[in-house]
Amino acid sequence: MGFFKMFLTLISLVVTCGSTVFALVAAPEVKYSTHHIQEVANGLKVTIFHPESTYETFGRGIDHPLTKRAGSTIEDSTVSFIESHLKINSSTIKYRVGYSAETARHAYVNQDGIPFTNAVANVAFNHDNKVVAFGSSFVTPKNIAPSKATVTLEAAITTAEKALGGTFNQHPAKIEYLVREDGSVVLTHVVQIQNEAVGIWYQAFVDAHTGDLASIVDFVAHASYFALPITKQAPPQGFQVVTNPQDLIASPFGWHSNGNMSTINSGNNAVSFRNGIISTSGESSPGLNFIYPAQLTASPTIDANVDAARVNAFYVGNVLHDLSYRYGFTEAAFNFQFNNSGKGGLEIDPVLFSVQDPSGQNEGSDGLMMTPPDGQSPRVLLFLWTFTSPFRDSALENDIITHEYTHGITGRMTGGGTGQCLQTIEARALGEGWSDAVAEWTEHASSAVPDYVFASYGFNNAAGIRNHPYSTSTTVNPLRYSSIKTLNLVDIHDIGEVWANILHNLYASLVFTSGWSSTAFTNPDGVEGNNMFLHLLIDALALQPCNPTFVSARDAFIQADINRYSGINRCLLWEIFATRGLGVGAANFVDSSVIPSGC
Template sequence: MVSFNKFFKSVFLAVTYASATSASPFPGSAKHATHRVREVGRGLQVETFHPPSSFETFGTGIDHPLSKRDNPDLEESTIAFVESKLGVAKDAISFKSGFAGETAKHAFVKQSHDGIPFANAVANVAFNNDNKVVSFGSSFVKPKKIASSTPSVSLTDAIAKAEELIDGQHNDHPPTLEFLALQDGSVALTHVIQIQNDETGAWVEAFIDAHTGELHSVTDFVAKASYRVLPIQKEILTQGFETLTDPQDLTASPQGWHSDGTTSTTTTAGNNAIAFKGSQTSVTGQSSATDNFIFTQSATTAPTTQANLDAARTNAFYIVNSVHDIAYKYGFTESSFNFQNNNFGKGGSGNDRVTVSVQDSAGTNNADFATPADGQSGRMRYSRIVVFLWTQTSPQRDGALENDIIVHENTHGITNRMTGGGTGRCLQTTEAGGMGEGWSDAMAEWTEHTSAAFPDYVMGQYVINSPAGIRTHPYSTSATVNPLRYSTIATLNEVHDIGEVWANILHNVHAALVGVHGFSTTARTDPTGTAGNVVFLHLFIDALALQPCNPTLPTARDAWIQADVNRFGGANSCTLWRAFASRGLGVGAANHRDSTTVPAGC
């Protein structure tokens, strides 16, 4: 979700940053890695709990119990390793999903009891191409007490309770029965039910106690041919529209952008995305024969005029498809839980293209992306001003015409799907949710770089008509321009503010890699080579599958370091460590206290 930070907040933060480095974490800061307060329904607040995740990386790898087998099965190897590592019984481990990437095989499992999986006690294992374990993340628990596995509250009653509390309707996605680890060490049996409210945009999983009917937790899925468009390397429409011919990448989208997976279309609907207003039948059709979508936007008239609406749907369709193709080239494919209707027999679950609601009526001055599990469509909403009509200007401005906003939202789908094995449940704590916002800003910035120059980067300039944008600071390699660092999180408790810290750290990592390795102007279509921006995006994508469910900044950093070992033999280790340490995320960083230490030899 994109958030608009008011000016007064930047003034307040400027005062607090000066003492953040040496300060102890605020009381709420200690819960960032395990909790998050969410408001659902009509003002109902729910504090969700997620067991703390441990994370270990093993460099070039360690053996596992089935290492000596020829071509060992991924599921069997994973269960054997988790069994030996955690000392749990084999029947307490249920395999969730797995996939093989270029540099590692990834497996995701859940703790189980009586054949029923735990929703929030999960683990992930990565094996390199030498069949050695290179990383292990786990939030498995040792329950003090566990509820009976036979429900005493009916599913019908649980659905009614969830609909009442969350002020929405069950969306007919099949409910499940799952255990849920609670903060007091006990484990509840829950009916897990998806509830949606199309008027408010809410889309959550409700965990209703199958014995008491109590709402224990929620998963919030919302993170809040020829085309006349803003090329993806441009941020805002004042940089100029262009007409692009056949921008699709057929290695990532083999049937192009105008096939819904089975049949060809002549509208803003295809296998990867559909862009519409109001309903999915309200799409933009071609302006002339052979898939031409040429609509001239007028800055002096309202976004809702027909030409402007068609321009917005066309641009949103182009950007979402472009992000699909870029991310696909770097590893966000069918088997790693991407968004496509037709997966062409390449793994994963289909029927889940991104649905882009342009000029959505549910709000203003924001945007969001909902990411359910693999197999359900991600839903992006773009309203009439920065993805909901931004109302700071006259006429209002349309978020679907600011590319950084669209890329930001689409990236929520990537990070939520790849972290935790396609469940959409593993960026739910305050800190992990904040990192989701940071990754999204960092991806938006990556798409817009055109050279090795690394100027300060500003998000959201167009929609509020301000060169300062919608963040408290530009992202910068200068600590004077942007003082945000790891310890700043001790003073923060809101995900967008935490996201700025992570995005600024990643800005410095990106700059460091480009400074060492140079810049590739073809990185959006060619993921080969060792140019700094190519390396950055490979590590960005690779690390998502390595890191544990609900990562922290230190565990995410460790996943980047391990991803570099897996793909580049650790060639960038010191560059990465120096960049992370320059913003307080050095070797000893923990509990929102800075460290500028780098490993010996760096």
């Protein structure tokens, strides 16, 4: 498929505005691990429920009923294990997708024949065919609605469009069951609603019998974010001409081809544009040269600066594709590519970078990431910072772009490519923490681990946009697990800082203990601390349950070390978690400093 056809395919994502009429009824109690408060059109607030997840890790692994049966498939092994472990009938287990990674095989299932969209499970097997991790939000349902809809799809779409202030984007609708907080199960039409003018992208669940809006999933992850090399944070550190940066193992087509060559900033992994997907930057001179020096003392909207923004976003997006690919975010693991070359996963979903996006201008915001399911292109909206004159462009601040792209990685890998397993307050906060941590990872140029300040350039503030620098010092950053009790329930960034600071401390300890590799971007095989950290972070995403908590995210991180490194970092990891309150027995935001026996 040529690039013109590719553009036509991707343009289908563009939608128009709609209107708003109502919102969901808020639940009486809000829990971080099962709920999320979402503000939708006209300022109305929605409380969304997800069944509570259980999560178990099994170290070196446990047997399942088909462990010793030669030739058993991952689907058969998964269904057999869940049937045995939960003592339920196999007819209530619907295998959805699975894949094999370096350290484990991963399987994702839904409950029942018609999938329960928010009753899901995931199983990880090591390569000895033993189960090493199991997460489940399966429920014992009551009052299950009839399986044949009585409300038409057309009526459901109208309901969703009016409620959410957007338009149905023509992505194929589905019928799925949805578990309510009272244990009842409703049949729903599942449709996607977008409105690019205001930066929304929802999956709406409309009751197929009553016509009421039953729930939503928000695919948007908000954040407060010649080329600037990926190891540099912001323009004051200096732009450079970067030559041949593509990693041909991760991007065998290069960055400007999906099998057909392009001479614009568009390729298999990413497209960057302003004011419409075909508004890209071409070569500044023949030979795929994109040399557009930014004029930082001029308005960001002049032609030269628009080109500079598009080129930098394209460069950073492709570097992050190649980096995350090397560490496990591949085609089979639901990554972002137009052409997957038969390596698994769904295609036609490169990341779309909209620079100087008007939907957030003059709001003091920096960017957001929309992460739909595998096979649909995510969108990164990068805004102008309005705190200075001239304005500053978040497309020229690499930590912002990296933060947003990481939302896509975590959104896709958690839960098996659905884009809907980081929805509770706690899970969304974890997402903010992972995004800050990966942004920091890319900027380390030596084994030194100084305090890290996020997004200082756009805000024009040396302290950045977080409440504390990320630090190993409890004086500089006092945040710990129990701090979540006192933080703003609605501001997931505040809660996410707790996780990001824990990750900062884990990184520092791994580097102190195991050293630092200068080739970690392109050589994931090193056993230095920075290699280990990124492997563990990404491995854990596939292991953890849908809508993880801080505790289950911790457990997945530790299990990832057992899978990949035979647990050599077990005690080190536990000591760091415990130092910040996430020791053995930590729960409900009550600290524990306990580490396991043997450490």
